[in-house]
Amino acid sequence: MAGAISRLNRPTTARRPTHDPVWVRWTLTLTALAFLGLFLFVPLAAVFTEALRRGVGPYFEAFRNPDAIAAITLTLTVAVIAVPLNLVFGVAASWAIAKFNFLGKSVLITLIDLPFAVSPVISGLIYVLLFGAQGLVGPWLQDHDISIVFAVPGIVLATIFVTFPFVARELIPLMQAQGNDEEFAALTLGASGWQTFRRVTLPNIKWGLFYGVILCNARAMGEFGAVSVVSGHIRGQTNTMPLHVEILYNEYNFVAAFAVASLLSLLALVTLALKSIVEARSHSIQTVQP
Numbered sequence: 001m002a003g004a005i006s007r008l009n010r011p012t013t014a015r016r017p018t019h020d021p022v023w024v025r026w027t028l029t030l031t032a033l034a035f036l037g038l039f040l041f042v043p044l045a046a047v048f049t050e051a052l053r054r055g056v057g058p059y060f061e062a063f064r065n066p067d068a069i070a071a072i073t074l075t076l077t078v079a080v081i082a083v084p085l086n087l088v089f090g091v092a093a094s095w096a097i098a099k100f101n102f103l104g105k106s107v108l109i110t111l112i113d114l115p116f117a118v119s120p121v122i123s124g125l126i127y128v129l130l131f132g133a134q135g136l137v138g139p140w141l142q143d144h145d146i147s148i149v150f151a152v153p154g155i156v157l158a159t160i161f162v163t164f165p166f167v168a169r170e171l172i173p174l175m176q177a178q179g180n181d182e183e184f185a186a187l188t189l190g191a192s193g194w195q196t197f198r199r200v201t202l203p204n205i206k207w208g209l210f211y212g213v214i215l216c217n218a219r220a221m222g223e224f225g226a227v228s229v230v231s232g233h234i235r236g237q238t239n240t241m242p243l244h245v246e247i248l249y250n251e252y253n254f255v256a257a258f259a260v261a262s263l264l265s266l267l268a269l270v271t272l273a274l275k276s277i278v279e280a281r282s283h284s285i286q287t288v289q290p
Contacts, residue, residue, distance in 0.1 A: 047265055050258035062259035070236045071244035071260070074152070078240065079220040082159045086216050090167025091209070095201075097168075098175030099183070112169065115162050123161050124229025127154055150232030155240065158226035163219045170212035171205055178204055210278045218271040222264060 052059050062068060093112060097105060115123065131148035132138045141148060148154045182204070186196040202209075224242040231238040239247065241264055248257035 044265055047258055047261050050254060051262040053258075054255050058255050059259050059262075062256035063263070065256065067236050067239065068244060068256070068260060071239045071241050072263070074155070074238070075221050075240045077152070078156050078159050079217055081156050082163055082220045083213060083217050085160055086164045086167050087209070087213055089164055090171055090212060090216075093168045094171035094175050094205075095197075097172050099180055109172075112165050115165050120158075120162050120223065120225030121229055124158050124226035127157055127161075127226075127230050149230050150234065150238060152238065154230035155227050155238060158230045159220050159223055162223055162226050163216045166216040166219060167209070167212035170208045170215070174205055174208040175201075207278055207281060211275065214271055214274050214278065218268060221267055 051062075063072070093108065096102070097109060128149055129135050130137060131141060131154065133142065133149075135149075138149075148157070182200050183196050186200045187193075191199070221240075222242060223240075224246075227240055228243060228246075231240070231243060233239060233243060233247065235247070241260055245257050245260050245264070248254075248260065
């Protein structure tokens with residue numbers, strides 16, 4: 001009897017569920033690092049190596065080309081137009097979905113996810129079928145001298161289509177988790193709808209909003225498929241940076257192609273840095289709050 005009691009009181013050395021052998025941790029860590037090195041760091045290093053293969057002079061010369069300047073300008077212009085519009089749509093759609101119940105709510109959620117399910121090439125073809133010369137409203141647009149496809153408006157529309165889920169998809173779960181109590185309290189105290197949004201809702205969602213805008217902007221500047229279909233590849237007019245890289249590469253102008261690609265890579269790295277800062281800031285605020 002005493003032996004049984006002593007065995008019960010003896011401390012156990014059972015392994016905790018979160019404690020793995022050292023070799024398992026090292027194997028998983030090295031596998032992850034090898035994967036990142038092979039598919040992320042090596043391609044990035046190759047881009048910058050090829051861009052600088054002939055020195056710094058030819059590298060910067062690629063950006064003084066009028067077509068490159070036009071492509072960079074168009075890329076930034078499209079992002080400046082598409083991102084704010086998606087911001088407005090994302091906030092409005094998230095507010096409606098998270099705060100209200102209405103007929104067609106599930107349909108709206110499904111439509112927001114549509115660009116994730118549809119190939120960007122298909123979305124570009126949709127705009128060609130609508131606004132092209134032989135499209136649904138193409139003849140009317142031609143009669144009124146309005147250009148959508150193979151012009152800047154078509155590029156903007158295609159970019160908006162492929163990027164509009166990003167802001168909404170970041171805000172919807174955040175607003176749903178926060179609930180409506182604070183808004184109801186503000187309205188009870190006499191605040192208007194705009195005051196409630198500006199002083200209560202917006203501060204609560206601002207980090208999620210920044211996060212969605214960063215992702216939306218990154219996709220807008222790097223979009224290729226949909227923009228390629230509707231742009232027409234007109235040099236100096238409808239070529240964005242990704243399309244300009246493709247043309248230079250097909251012409252065997254590798255230094256210029258990789259130089260512009262390196263600029264896109266730098267923009268992606270800046271986006272990742274901003275994303276990390278926003279995530280860290282959001283996490284620190286959540287930790288401080290009771």
